[in-house]
Each structure stands twice: as structure tokens, then as C-alpha cells.
Amino acid sequence: MGLSFYAVKAFLKHWLVNEERHSIQSPLAFEIYNGLLNYSKNAVDKDLDLEEFRHLLLKDDQVLEIEDFGAGSKKLKTNTRIASDITKFSTSTRKFSQLYQYFCGITPAEKVLELGTCVGINARYLAREVKGNLYSFEGAEALFQKAQENNPPKNIHYVLGQIQDTLPSILSDNGQVDFVLIDATHTYKGTKAYFELILPYLGATSIVAIADIHWSREMNKAWEEIKSHPNISISMDFYECGILIFKKGIAKNHYVLHY
Numbered sequence: 001m002g003l004s005f006y007a008v009k010a011f012l013k014h015w016l017v018n019e020e021r022h023s024i025q026s027p028l029a030f031e032i033y034n035g036l037l038n039y040s041k042n043a044v045d046k047d048l049d050l051e052e053f054r055h056l057l058l059k060d061d062q063v064l065e066i067e068d069f070g071a072g073s074k075k076l077k078t079n080t081r082i083a084s085d086i087t088k089f090s091t092s093t094r095k096f097s098q099l100y101q102y103f104c105g106i107t108p109a110e111k112v113l114e115l116g117t118c119v120g121i122n123a124r125y126l127a128r129e130v131k132g133n134l135y136s137f138e139g140a141e142a143l144f145q146k147a148q149e150n151n152p153p154k155n156i157h158y159v160l161g162q163i164q165d166t167l168p169s170i171l172s173d174n175g176q177v178d179f180v181l182i183d184a185t186h187t188y189k190g191t192k193a194y195f196e197l198i199l200p201y202l203g204a205t206s207i208v209a210i211a212d213i214h215w216s217r218e219m220n221k222a223w224e225e226i227k228s229h230p231n232i233s234i235s236m237d238f239y240e241c242g243i244l245i246f247k248k249g250i251a252k253n254h255y256v257l258h259y
Helices: 005-017 027-042 048-060 083-090 095-103 121-127 139-147 164-174 188-203 217-227
Strands: 063-065 080-082 110-115 134-137 156-159 177-182 202-211 235-238 241-245 254-255
Touching: 005 254, 027 202, 027 235, 027 241, 027 254, 048 095, 048 121, 063 083, 063 139, 080 083, 083 202, 095 110, 095 121, 095 202, 095 241, 110 121, 110 164, 121 156, 121 177, 134 164, 139 241, 156 164, 177 188, 188 202, 188 217, 202 217, 217 241, 217 254
Parallel strands: 110 134, 110 177, 134 156, 177 202, 235 254
Antiparallel strands: 063 080, 202 241, 235 241
């Protein structure tokens, strides 16, 4: 199945308006973006064992029954799904797993949250940068179990259940959160609700990543509203995801960037 008209339109718009690094006026935004490009360039041979884990999943023919609590999958239309198909169609590429890893690494990375474990690839990338604990939340029990196969890192704590029910207690027990990846539900209502839940626990050094911001009109709407929040000083649109930075004392800026 090809891209929807909306997806094609969103991609073309992003391609037409994205900015070069030297057009970035904010010194902090320039430093962060330049750091990302250098990180990606130098990570060609990094974490290849995690790609071996991905390749195992791409050959995994186990049939999983998935409880879908959000917008579902554009490619996989039934709740009975093969692990390899989930890995192929519903996980971040290596490039964006490394992007999340980079942004996690430039925070204190003591308390990190991933909303939406899926098969567990992004969690393992993030775990390499986490200095404290990573809590990975998943609503589908089959994915919760699959992600824990093949010796996951000890600093990942997997949390099963609907996120709106399981997230509040983890937040109240841990205080300020350093990095959050929101990659669950993919609905306007869910994405906005998750952001509102974590907002009181974000500080000046926190960073939030939201996956699939142009996945649908309602995800785009959620992104547009969230990035306008007054607590956010810098927002970066990489098409596949958006990044939110909460540094205080600097002018508010939004950038559409190539990666």
C-alpha cells in the first residue's frame, strides 16, 4: 500500500521548508543540531549488536495477538500479527533510534521514559545512554513479553498496562524526568494526554521526543498544539519525529530540519 495523500503532502511540505544548519539563528539550537549530525556520522559502526537483535526480530515468525489501544497500524490491519511484520512496519529505523539515543544522551539521563515499547529496539538504544533507570511502557502483553527476550539491559524496567493507568505512579515516585520518548497510541487525544501527564515532571534540562508527528492529521494537530506550549523554548521537526527542549531564558524558536 502506498503513502496516503496526506502523508505525501506532509512530506513535500517538510522537504520544501526544511532549513540548513547555518540558517539556524539560536546558538543552542545550532549546537544541538550540529551535534546530532556529527553523532550520526560517527555512529556508523556503533551498536551493531542492536542491529543483530533487529535482524533476529525480522526473521521471527511468531504470531502475536495484539491488544490495540490507539490508532492501530496502517500496514497491519488485524490484531493477529507476525513479529517480523511488526518489526518491519512498526519500529523506528536505525537512523531514528540513534537520533533518540543522541537526544537522551545530552540530558542528565538519570530518569528516562519510553511510552510505547513495541518489540523493544528503541529501549535498547536508549539504555546505552541512560545513567539511571529507563521505564518502558507497553499496553499489549505480547509485545511486553517479546521486548524482554534475548537478554535486555538491566537498567530497563518494563511496565505493562494502559499508559494512562500505569504512568502516573511511576512519575510520582521518580520526580523530574530527563528524557521522554512518546511513541504510543498515535492519536490526538492520547498524545496530548501523555504530554499533559509528564509536563509537571519536566525541567529546564529535559527533552521530549514525539514520534510520528505527521503520521495523520490528528497527530499533526497534537504536535502543532504541543510545540506551542509556553514552557517549550525550542522545537525541532525532523518529519519522522519532533523534539521539544525546555531550556529557560532563551527566545522561543521552531525549526524544520533535515536529518
